[in-house]
Amino acid sequence: MRSERGWLLRAAVIETGVAAAAAACPDVPLSALLVVGPLLAAQRLTIRATAAFAAVASLLVLAFPAVVRDTVPPPSVQDHAVRVALVAFCGVWAVLTARDRTLSKAALERMTHLAELSQRALVRPLPVELGGLAMAVRSRSASEGALVGGDLHDAVLMPSGPRLIIGDVTGHGLAAVRLSAAVLCAFRHTAATEPDLVRLAHTLDDRVRAELGDEDFVTLLLADFVPGGVRMVNCGHPPPLRVGRRLEFLDPPNPSPPLGLSPTPSLHTIRLSCEQRMLLYTDGLTEARDTDGTVITFDRGFRAALSSPVLDEALTSLVDLVDRHTAAESTGDDLTLLLVQPTPEFLTQPCPRVPKQQAATETDEAAAK
Known part of the structure; x- marks a missing residue:
């Protein structure tokens, strides 16, 4: 005016x-x-x-x-x-x-x-709490003026607890948005009715393979949160980060290729207490570089940012840290951060039995003891 x-x-x-x-x-x-x-x-x-x-x-x-x-x-x-x-x-x-x-x-x-x-229907906002799991999300597209890009995330509530997905498709722009939409649609159609994460990963791969080109692929992480732990299937995605007294990368014991590249998903389980948090992220975080080309380091400042009392404030501090490292310049890649923490009430729920087909591997059982 x-x-x-x-x-x-x-x-x-x-x-x-x-x-x-x-x-x-x-x-x-x-x-x-x-x-x-x-x-x-x-x-x-x-x-x-x-x-x-x-x-x-x-x-x-x-x-x-x-x-x-x-x-x-x-x-x-x-x-x-x-x-x-x-x-x-x-x-x-x-x-x-x-x-x-x-x-x-x-x-x-x-x-x-x-x-x-x-775009808002494609990437719907997640609640601050889902089934006893507190959550905070930050997502931004590398494409100017776009709300979504090649990153994807969503959550559904299963009988066993919250189920989360985070992924990253190749490319940028409209082609990446199309692939993200295909993965999310397949997840929303099958996630609530498939208790087995390994089978779910295979189903998603079958559903989106027709949408992928010869050089396209989708890195994907599926996570089921149950009292005391997290069951995960990782298909070529950056490993989650457990935030406690120290930062721990939760690498899968049996790495799998991404969707579209003949994935071999396997289930592994990690411990997660109410004093600990888990950060799920895309490679826009690990590839954030300064003007000299140095990638961001997961140091004490990184942990301090993620240890803010409120999850939303923690992600705000982390995004500010990334922006300062990159001098507020575009990293050329999408960025999605998903920080979760179980509530004390969630840990008091009875732990559901693991289906027989889900041969869970306690990757850090020794560390927990």
Whole structure:
């Protein structure tokens, strides 16, 4: 609104200046420059405002001979008619331009609104707590103006507890969004009815394989949170980070290729107490580099950021840390951070039995003892 008022003031001042100059120098044919006002109005102002400028310009050029008749001889009828026709034609052209611009702007706003709604439906916000698991999320796309990109995440509540997914597809832009949507749709269609994480990973691979090109793949991490621990299947995704007295990378004992590259998912289980947190992330974090090309380090400052009392504040501190490391420049990659922590009430629930097909491996049982 302020920009429109400023533009209106500029156009009015210029139109007034042209009219005053034409009246002050009647022997110089400046009246034809009255078209400047309507043409300026057409760039930013409404159709009505542009039409008003066009009408005023036409009236001024039409009345010009009467204004200067006592100063200089009036222009010939032919010259005067040409000037009036020129100003009137440019005024009509300005009104049509303003009309087309207004219609195009309205159409763009509608399409932008629809695109934003579609993106928000694709990456729906997660609750701050799901089935006794506190959560906080930060996600941003490397594509300017986009809410989503190649990263994906979601959560559903299973009978055994919360189930989370985080992944990263190859590429950027619309192609990456299309693949992310395919993975999320497959997850939402099957996650609530498939208790076996290994079978779920195979199902997702089968569902999205038709959407993948020859060089496309999807790194994926599936996690089922149960009292006292987390069951995970990792298909080529960066290992989660357990935050406690120290930072621990939870690497899978049997690494698997990503989806689309013949994955071999296997289940492994880790301990997680209510004093500990788990950070799930995409490679936008591990590949955050400073101006010298040095990647971010998971040092004491990193742990201090993740140890803030509130999960949301912890992620805010972590994002600020990443931005300071990269000098607030774009890393060229999407970034998704998902920080979770079980509540004390969650740990008091009975631990569900592990299905026989889920041969869980206690990767850190010795460390827990």
